[in-house]
Amino acid sequence: MDHLPVPANPTLGVLKIPYLCTSLYDGASFAGYPARHGWELSVRRGSDVVPVEGSSGETARTTDSERVMTQNGEPATKEAAAEFLQTWLYFGLLSETLGSLWQPDMQLQFFVEDADGNKWLSTQVFEDIVVRWADKMAEIPIDTTPAEYREVILEESERFQKILELIQSVVLFTRHIEDTPLGPEQTLALMAMGLTLTTTCWTIYRHHFDGRNPEHLSSFEVGKSITRPYLEDHMRRMNWCPSDILRIMATSSSTVMWYYANLQPPRADKNQGVH
Template structure:
């Protein structure tokens, strides 16, 4: 997934093993790929290594080929035993140059051409949504947690979300909120495909989402904020966060934090000891005069707290007065 920008001071992309063993033939029926290449109708029951090979050959390289509308050599994406997405970038730039929506012309031919271009983008977006749903199906099989399947499925989702975002950006300048089939920006946000749902309590994550959560925790993220990433951002953005180390102030510990709350910065009122400006200071805590504050508020005033210190005794007096 090194086709995404590299964050400053970030770690290297997640290693995606190259497990594809069946070339995708452009021009064949994308949806019949398992049948055409001997995977059969019951591909969900395949062993995990075989299922990972199917997912990569079909949903990764097949998606790239269908999106670009041209055959690709999947061996060009192989670097040792891993996949590199960098060969996708020049191919994608060529595709973008050919499918950019031009400014509206004055002739009927110009208008028809723009409509055709928008229709192509819409069909591509619908295709990517269907592939993402297929990837979700791979995430639900009984062997989905077995390596390297979670990594392969995650790479498919990140690829599709990235290409989907490219489509929206390509068409955004020519789309009004009320225009269909393109949704408004608000509807687009609601349609974002996030790895996890923001619900109270422990939730069961898909293996590909759990993989990102594990990596975030490995990078030092608090459990609460790691989960926040998965519930707030789509797969591509969440994956970007996994490449960032999370650093906190010295002395803070997130060991007691949970998925629902970060307590690292909370103070225990029963054991908290305030720091003093001078070593050996024996000053006592000062409380706000609540009776005075309450009386001022009841009279319709705005209370202010005033602290008065004595240079002789070192004591501090606290009182309330009405703001004028």
């Protein structure tokens, strides 16, 4: 994930996420993607299987039931589910957010292949695309009044919020699968991209929200519950002070947590028992 900031001599380095997709995101509606491709996320309670309509956050939080992912009515393998989730959540988010600026074949620019033939997600082109997207969003059509444009912006904001809410529900859903197909690294990559898009939205649209940050532009952080243990474990192994870890994790976004985790601990040579 090339766009994630890291300090000099990072302890984790570039976040390497396998590129799993075997097909391009189809460019149609985000919420309808699973149904179009024969996938269903459901909750099994005893002998009953209840479809998760829109991947509801309510059922995703239920703890006394089993989460099931099926493809064409059959239980999906972890590998197939991981491929599906990457295509849907990652590239579907890009497609839905960027709108006409995104073309399906642009997905092919988001991976690199190493000498061994392994494919890895790459965001080398992401920043350039986001800049072009921001420029496009900032344009007010000549035949549109400021009031009309504000209504358009608010509608787009609400649509974007629904996409983020659905992604958060799916992340919560997969967290309760014993052998989850959406691990901490993949979740961190998704959170980082989502936060970049939400920050860009806020930068462009903030004057339309009366200077107030819309709640959804700061709440796309459900993935912290998954990425935090992953980064905490690394920082403990690097001999970070436990109180420093607690302070950083309590106040930082996923991307800031990632940056800190790549730093050398400031007091690694001191007695960690005295604070």
